Amino acid sequence: MRFLAWFNEIPNDELALSAGGKGASLCLMHRNRLPVPEGFIVCADMFSYFMKESGLRERALTLISQIDWSNNSNLISIAKQIRNMIMDTPIPPYLAEPIKGYYNGLGSDVPVAVRSSGTAEDLEDASFAGQQDTYLFVIGSDAVVKFVKECWASLYNDRAIFYRHEKGFDEREISIAVVVQRMINAEKAGVMFSANPITKEKDEVVIEAAWGLGEGVVQGIVTPDNYWIKKGSYELVNEYIAEKETMVVRLSEQGGVKEVPVPAEMVELPVLSEQERKELVDIAVRVEAFYGKPQDMEWAFENGTLYLLQSRPITTLD
The missing domain is CATH 3.30.1490.20 (ATP-grasp fold, A domain)
Known part of the structure; x- marks a missing residue:
C-alpha cells in the first residue's frame, strides 16, 4: 500500500x-x-x-x-x-x-x-x-x-x-x-477549454477569466470575461468583457478566502492582455496534445507567471 x-x-x-x-x-x-x-x-x-x-x-x-x-x-x-x-x-x-x-x-x-x-x-x-x-x-x-x-x-x-x-x-x-x-495567490484566474464546448469547434480555445482566485469562476460567484480564440492564428473570434463586481481573495495571513468588491477602475477592465491570451492558448494546445483529447482546465496567474491547477476531459463534446 x-x-x-x-x-x-x-x-x-x-x-x-x-x-x-x-x-x-x-x-x-x-x-x-x-x-x-x-x-x-x-x-x-x-x-x-x-x-x-x-x-x-x-x-x-x-x-x-x-x-x-x-x-x-x-x-x-x-x-x-x-x-x-x-x-x-x-x-x-x-x-x-x-x-x-x-x-x-x-x-x-x-x-x-x-x-x-x-x-x-x-x-x-x-x-x-x-x-x-x-x-x-x-x-x-x-x-x-x-x-x-x-x-x-x-x-x-x-x-x-x-x-x-x-x-x-x-x-x-x-x-x-x-x-x-x-497555493497560488492569483491576481487573475479562471477556466479554459481546448475545444469550444458550445459550438463543438475543435480549433478554438474558450477562456473564462476573472480577477482574484479561480473560485470566483468555478463557483459561479462572478460573471467572467469570455474569449473564443483560434488555435493557430490567435484570432479573437468572440470577446465578452463582463462587469466583474466581486472577486475571491485570500482572507488573511492565517489563511482562508473571502469575497471582496473589485476596485471600481477594474470592474469593466479586460482581465487578460493579448500576450496572456496567447500564453493560455499555447498551454491549452500543449495540454490537449499531451492527453490526446480536448481538455477542461483551471489556470491562474501569480506575479505574471501562469500555472495550471487542474485538467480533465471535456465530457460534453459528444
Missing part, C-alpha cells in the same frame, strides 16, 4: 487508483514539465486503510444500503451520519504525522490548497466536478490533517452518493485521495 507520495513518485499504472482523477492529472502534468505548483498526494490507500481499521467502512456501507432512494430527506440524513462518523474519528498519529512531514517538506507554514480527488472522478462518461470538497489557503500541519479528513468525509456528500448510485458505481470499490498543493 502507498499512503503518501510526491507528484513525481507514483508510477503511471498506479495513478488512477492511488491519486484519484484530479491527483493523477496533476501528477502527469507535473512530471511532464507543465506549469503545475508542487505538492503531494495523500493516497486513496490511506483513506481505505483508515476506514477499514476504524470500522467505519462497514458502518458506511450498511447505512448506504438502508437509503430510500426515492426519499431525498432520508438520503441527506444518512449522508450526514456517515460524514459525522468520519469527522468524529481521530486519524491515528502513525497516519497523521507522516502527512505533517510531507507538508513541512513544502516549507515552513506554506499556504496550500487541499483538494479532494475521487478514484471515480474525471472519467469520460462521468463528471464528479464540485461534488467533493476543496479548501484554499490552508496553513499549518494540524490544519492540513484536519482538512484532509474533511475531504475524506466529503466522499459521502448526499449529491456524490446519489450520483454514484445513478451511475451504478460499487460503493465497495470507491475511495478518495487528497491533493495537497502549494
Whole structure:
C-alpha cells in the first residue's frame, strides 16, 4: 500500500487508483514539465486503510444500503451520519504525522490548497466536478490533517452518493485521495477549454477569466470575461468583457478566502492582455496534445507567471 507520495513518485499504472482523477492529472502534468505548483498526494490507500481499521467502512456501507432512494430527506440524513462518523474519528498519529512531514517538506507554514480527488472522478462518461470538497489557503500541519479528513468525509456528500448510485458505481470499490498543493495567490484566474464546448469547434480555445482566485469562476460567484480564440492564428473570434463586481481573495495571513468588491477602475477592465491570451492558448494546445483529447482546465496567474491547477476531459463534446 502507498499512503503518501510526491507528484513525481507514483508510477503511471498506479495513478488512477492511488491519486484519484484530479491527483493523477496533476501528477502527469507535473512530471511532464507543465506549469503545475508542487505538492503531494495523500493516497486513496490511506483513506481505505483508515476506514477499514476504524470500522467505519462497514458502518458506511450498511447505512448506504438502508437509503430510500426515492426519499431525498432520508438520503441527506444518512449522508450526514456517515460524514459525522468520519469527522468524529481521530486519524491515528502513525497516519497523521507522516502527512505533517510531507507538508513541512513544502516549507515552513506554506499556504496550500487541499483538494479532494475521487478514484471515480474525471472519467469520460462521468463528471464528479464540485461534488467533493476543496479548501484554499490552508496553513499549518494540524490544519492540513484536519482538512484532509474533511475531504475524506466529503466522499459521502448526499449529491456524490446519489450520483454514484445513478451511475451504478460499487460503493465497495470507491475511495478518495487528497491533493495537497502549494497555493497560488492569483491576481487573475479562471477556466479554459481546448475545444469550444458550445459550438463543438475543435480549433478554438474558450477562456473564462476573472480577477482574484479561480473560485470566483468555478463557483459561479462572478460573471467572467469570455474569449473564443483560434488555435493557430490567435484570432479573437468572440470577446465578452463582463462587469466583474466581486472577486475571491485570500482572507488573511492565517489563511482562508473571502469575497471582496473589485476596485471600481477594474470592474469593466479586460482581465487578460493579448500576450496572456496567447500564453493560455499555447498551454491549452500543449495540454490537449499531451492527453490526446480536448481538455477542461483551471489556470491562474501569480506575479505574471501562469500555472495550471487542474485538467480533465471535456465530457460534453459528444
